[in-house]
Amino acid sequence: xxxxxxxxxxRGDAGKGDLVDYEVESNEGxxxxxxxxRLQATxxxxxxxxxxxxxxxxxxxxxxxxxxxxxxxxxxxxxFEPDETITVTPMRxxxxxxxxxxxxxxxxxxxRQIPSFTPDPSIGLGEFRMQQVDVxxxxxxxxxxxxxxxxxxxxxxxxxxxxxxxxxxxxxxxRIAELEMHPADTADRREIAQDDFGLGMCNITKxxxxxxxxxxxxxxxxxxxxxxxxxxxxxxxxxxxxxxxTRRVHxxxxxxxxxxxxxxxxxxxxxxxxxxxxxxx
Amino acid sequence: MTQxxxxxxxxxxxxxxxxxxxxxxxRQPAVNATFLGIAVIYLTWASLVNNHYxxxxxxxxxxxxxxxxxxxxxxxxxxxxxxxxxxxxxLIIWGPMGxxxxxxxxxxxxxxxxxxxxxxxxxxxxxxxxxxETRFPLILQNAHRYFFYVAIIFNLILTxxxxxxxxxxxxxxxxxxxxxxxxxxxxxxxxxxxxSCHACRHVTGGRLKHFSKHPLRxxxxxxxxRLNAQHMQLxxxxxxFVCFTDLYIRLVSAGVxxxxxFF
Numbered sequence: 323x324x325x326x327x328x329x330x331x332x333r334g335d336a337g338k339g340d341l342v343d344y345e346v347e348s349n350e351g352x353x354x355x356x357x358x359x360r361l362q363a364t365x366x367x368x369x370x371x372x373x374x375x376x377x378x379x380x381x382x383x384x385x386x387x388x389x390x391x392x393x394x395x396x397x398x399x400x401x402f403e404p405d406e407t408i409t410v411t412p413m414r415x416x417x418x419x420x421x422x423x424x425x426x427x428x429x430x431x432x433x434r435q436i437p438s439f440t441p442d443p444s445i446g447l448g449e450f451r452m453q454q455v456d457v458x459x460x461x462x463x464x465x466x467x468x469x470x471x472x473x474x475x476x477x478x479x480x481x482x483x484x485x486x487x488x489x490x491x492x493x494x495x496x497r498i499a500e501l502e503m504h505p506a507d508t509a510d511r512r513e514i515a516q517d518d519f520g521l522g523m524c525n526i527t528k529x530x531x532x533x534x535x536x537x538x539x540x541x542x543x544x545x546x547x548x549x550x551x552x553x554x555x556x557x558x559x560x561x562x563x564x565x566x567x568t569r570r571v572h573x574x575x576x577x578x579x580x581x582x583x584x585x586x587x588x589x590x591x592x593x594x595x596x597x598x599x600x601x602x603x
Numbered sequence: 604m605t606q607x608x609x610x611x612x613x614x615x616x617x618x619x620x621x622x623x624x625x626x627x628x629x630r631q632p633a634v635n636a637t638f639l640g641i642a643v644i645y646l647t648w649a650s651l652v653n654n655h656y657x658x659x660x661x662x663x664x665x666x667x668x669x670x671x672x673x674x675x676x677x678x679x680x681x682x683x684x685x686x687x688x689x690x691x692x693x694l695i696i697w698g699p700m701g702x703x704x705x706x707x708x709x710x711x712x713x714x715x716x717x718x719x720x721x722x723x724x725x726x727x728x729x730x731x732x733x734x735x736e737t738r739f740p741l742i743l744q745n746a747h748r749y750f751f752y753v754a755i756i757f758n759l760i761l762t763x764x765x766x767x768x769x770x771x772x773x774x775x776x777x778x779x780x781x782x783x784x785x786x787x788x789x790x791x792x793x794x795x796x797x798x799s800c801h802a803c804r805h806v807t808g809g810r811l812k813h814f815s816k817h818p819l820r821x822x823x824x825x826x827x828x829r830l831n832a833q834h835m836q837l838x839x840x841x842x843x844f845v846c847f848t849d850l851y852i853r854l855v856s857a858g859v860x861x862x863x864x865f866f
Contacts, residue, residue: 332616339616389623389725409623414725417613425613453815477721482733483615505813522742523735527711529724542801542831546707550748550805557745 324349327399328407329361331369335420341409348399354410355383355394358422370421378535381469385422386411391471391533413474426470432490435518436497437575440509456505462543463500465536466493472530472540478523489520492530492540499544502551512555513574515548524549621727628723636716639709642842649849653690656849658856659772661764661782663849664789668760670694695757699845702754705747707801708838751802758797762790771864781863782855789841789848796841799830 374380383394416424656663657678669679671691765786808824
């Protein structure tokens with residue numbers, strides 16, 4: 323027999339709703355998602371909550387618990403005081419479908435815009451060889467379960483909805499960093515990372531790293547290294563001078579359709595096939 | 604005939620509270636603001652006060668290298684003609700200050716502590732508009748790499764100051780005092796802080812795609828990455844020790860206490 327816990331859950335749809343109080347039984351060893359399921363089974367049959375694996379691997383049950391972005395299935399009830407009221411709300415950055423379920427399609431749209439992995443076409447299938455040290459950096463980013471808690475907590479879009487078209491968010495800037503670090507990739511996404519995916523808006527306050535349930539060092543290992551690469555491409559006068567002297571032309575990837583950063587004309591001469599002529603490091 | 608209706612417009616959950624966090628989220632930015640504020644006030648005062656920065660053979664890191672003609676005798680190089688009342692620290696302070704101001708860790712600290720952008724994670728920031736580091740003046744944060752190079756030059760100079768501190772007040776070599784240790788620790792901490800910086804991590808090897816083709820740079824990158832994990836701690840410790848070093852030399856120079864001589 324468990325004890326009763328006080329829950330305050332945001333109920334509503336289309337953005338209209340309110341916090342509703344409940345008292346639900348909770349047993350030792352349970353997580354917040356278990357208690358929400360009991361609430362659903364006993365008192366609020368129409369409560370909408372997205373979930374799948376209950377093991378912290380599918381990234382479905384992202385929500386805000388006492389104001390902190392968390393996975394419901396990985397938040398133990400023992401974290402809270404027995405008499406504490408636990409407030410559960412949907413992710414604030416994304417539109418609500420119903421109750422705790424949000425529409426995260428923003429993220430899939432951003433994912434589609436990123437120029438995909440571009441291997442050197444002159445290397446045949448199965449011919450490319452790479453060492454573990456070459457890929458271990460990007461392997462950290464592959465741990466991402468796409469729970470979108472980092473996207474949710476990022477103040478660039480959380481507090482400024484108007485930035486959503488111009489900013490891809492930490493998850494997808496990390497994806498760009500992953501491709502840029504990949505030894506077999508030949509595309510150069512540094513300029514579009516800044517101009518089309520809004521890397522410059524990130525002010526590296528590390529909230530994405532703080533909330534990541536996979537403990538990926540998003541800021542230190544992806545965003546800052548990507549910022550440094552962008553500095554080399556766009557803001558380093560010595561690199562610029564070197565390019566002029568050696569007449570090196572950067573093979574930037576195509577601008578993202580529908581983005582208007584005003585750099586199209588300046589870049590028109592460098593729109594070449596990816597994989598041809600990029601300075602390989 | 605099937606009637607097609609549009610789905611209702613979706614919008615975010617409208618929650619009026621600035622945050623629903625119940626922990627003391629304001630504590631870390633408050634602590635950072637307090638200590639950063641104290642450090643900035645002390646360092647500004649110490650740089651402007653233009654006295655007691657040299658107690659042979661010790662020179663304050665805020666005034667080294669002392670390039671102005673108005674520097675205290677034997678404290679510097681006297682290369683640049685300077686107005687007597689104006690502190691010579693102005694000639695050099697932009698270097699270390701620029702390095703720390705554009706440092707990725709300090710950016711996080713002061714954006715959170717002073718600009719509340721955001722004050723803490725999942726706490727609504729008070730600004731109506733946000734453009735990040737895309738426009739002037741914050742786009743200048745991209746100069747961090749150059750300030751890193753400048754910081755390396757300053758580290759070399761401060762290391763030389765620590766070596767020169769193995770002299771006595773008369774210039775004779777082979778002596779050591781408590782001040783020597785202070786300058787050595789100060790230079791050491793500044794090296795660790797500079798080498799742990801993200802720009803250093805990038806230039807040593809982070810910019811590479813193929814680590815396997817550059818084994819030495821990979822080793823350097825691995826070493827810097829290990830240091831980089833402690834960058835925040837090193838930033839605070841080195842900042843505090845710069846203040847302490849200046850204060851120590853200032854008090855010795857002002858005659859408040861005598862610099863203990865070991866040999």
